[in-house]
Amino acid sequence: MATIISIETPSLGDRSYLVHDGEVAFVVDPQRDIDRMLDAAEKAGVRITHVFETHIHNDYVTGGYALAQQVGARYHVNAADDVSFEREPIHDGDVVEVSPELRVRAMHTPGHTFTHMSYALEGDSPAVFSGGSLLFGSTGRPDLLGAEHTHDLAHHQFRSARRLAEELPGSTKVMPTHGFGSFCSATSTGGDTTASTIAQERLINPVLSQDEADYVAEVVAGLDVYPAYYVHMGPANAAGPAAPDLSFPEQADKAELRRRLEAGEWLVDLRTRTAFAAGHVPGSFAFGLDGQFSTYLGWLIPWGTPVTLLGETREQVAEAQRELVRIGIDRPAAAATGGPEDWTDEPLATIDRATFADLAQVRHHREVSVVDVRRVSEWRDGHIEGSVHIPLHDLLGRIDEVPAGEVWVHCAAGYRATMAASFLMARGHRVVVIDDSFDQSARAAGLPVLEETAAV
Structure with missing residues (x-):
């Protein structure tokens, strides 16, 4: 009987997996800090003999190469991936017998990338490690390799998800890498992200209920921005990154x-x-x-x-x-x-914090500017009339567009707004940060909230 241990990285919205039979183990999509995986294997009393990579990742630097090197495991990467390190090239349909209890079948499931692989664990308790292909209630986004490939990859993603749903038993556990807050998800996974099966996905996942044209149109139309650092991840992963140095940095006075x-x-x-x-x-x-x-x-x-x-x-x-x-x-x-x-002998800087109710009151007495730093999709769903929209990821390049005078900054809940406020203060702006829930409080405070269609 196989035991599956999930190792979560909530800040990136990803999961890695250690799968063992009590003696030997394989790993799927390990993060760069491989000590977590090594600790999990030691705690389980098992030896890692195989490492599988579903794809050349765009949202993090892999620990797969370093882990395989450290423990002497076979490192399985798609034979079609252009990498600069030695690996165990794997092809669609290959079966890797990690042990009699752990038989893994490679399934080519392009869509998130052209060379994406899923790995089906066969046996009495089947599971599929679907990487950025079939996610809980969603699929991996198809636009990370450039706009010129987006439509082709979206079509591939549709067919790959259908292949998994058709070829695997309904009881197969779905074990994706992305989809827990990761920007690699094409749409919000919503709902429960604790567990799912192929049978459950057949009921709830749009890719398995829509026709191909509707799925592709909806996915492409719904794509939002993704972090700029992604452009550096593919080249780093193709080079075979070494294990990180986590020793404490130089201390500064x-x-x-x-x-x-x-x-x-x-x-x-x-x-x-x-x-x-x-x-x-x-x-x-x-x-x-x-x-x-x-x-x-x-x-x-x-x-x-x-x-x-x-x-x-x-x-x-x-x-x-x-x-x-x-x-x-x-x-x-x-x-x-x-x-x-x-950290400093200078007078400390402070930021005034407020609520949307405070903003509503202030607007009755004086003119203030409101800067909304949420993403475009959030802005379209509703925004304060008269506010200036500069998404946080654009702020440094568009900081000259921030109005002079007193500026009230908000996001969805306060985290990004405080970040934005720190940049604005460093440029000499007078800032108030709205540390409040937009969805719960903006309309309730009596502020005029418009949807994009109403604002035009």
């Missing part, structure tokens, strides 16, 4: 932090947004570890800019390091721990 700030480097404050608003180093940026830290940092930072991490504890800095190596930011330039009074 106040003078060193000031020098780095003045040199244009990024000082990244890892504390919660409420702590940042209460007092922070002027010019530092708010990337709290309580949100999608690595996704947004990787999305916004000019690639290659040195990063210094400011955390309350060494553990906080270590967590941030782990997040960053997953997206190819291998070594922070420096780090400092404690609080902002330990």
Whole structure:
């Protein structure tokens, strides 16, 4: 009987898998920080003999090559993938007998990429490791290889999902890599993301109920932006990335932090947004570890800019390091721990926090500008009349479009708004951050909320 252990990476919305029979194990799509997988194998008392890669990932740097090298496992990567390292080339239909209890069949399921593979675990408790193909209630997005391939890949994705649903038993557990908040999902997976089967997906997944033309049209029309750092992940993975260095960075004192700030480097404050608003180093940026830290940092930072991490504890800095190596930011330039009074001798900067009800009241008394930093899809669903829309990922390139004077910034709940406010304050803007739920509070406060069709 096979045991499947899921290793989650919530900040990226991904899962990796360790599958064992009590003695030997195989791994699917391990993240860069392979120590988690090694620890899971040690705890289970099993030896990893095979590592499977569903595709050349676009949202994280793989740990597959480094893991296989470290434990002496066979590393299975699609024979058609153009990589610069030695691997065990695998083809559609190949069956790998990891052990008598662990028979794995490779299934070519293009759509997320042209060479994407799914791996079906055969036997009494079947499962399919579907990577970025069939997700819970959705499929992997087809546009990460460029707009010129999007329609072709969407058609491939439709047929691949249908192939899985037709060839595999209904009891087959669906074990995707993406779809738990990952930007690699074509649409929201919604609902329950704890478990699913092929039979369940036949009932709820649009790709298995729509015709091909409708599925492709709906998926392509619904595609939204994805993080800018994705462009660096494919080349890194094709090169066979080594295991990361997670040793603690060089510690910086106040003078060193000031020098780095003045040199244009990024000082990244890892504390919660409420702590940042209460007092922070002027010019530092708010990337709290309580949100999608690595996704947004990787999305916004000019690639290659040195990063210094400011955390309350060494553990906080270590967590941030782990997040960053997953997206190819291998070594922070420096780090400092404690609080902002330990990081600067200058007066601390603060940010006023408010609610949508506060905004409604203020608008009765004086003119203020409202900047909405949500994504386009969120804006279309409803936005405050008269607000300026600059998605967070565009803010640094469009910061000259931010109105002069007092600016109230909001997102969906406050995390991205605080991040945006930190950038605006560093440029000298007078900012109030709305730390409140847009969906629950904006209309309730009496603010005029328009949908895109009504706003035109």
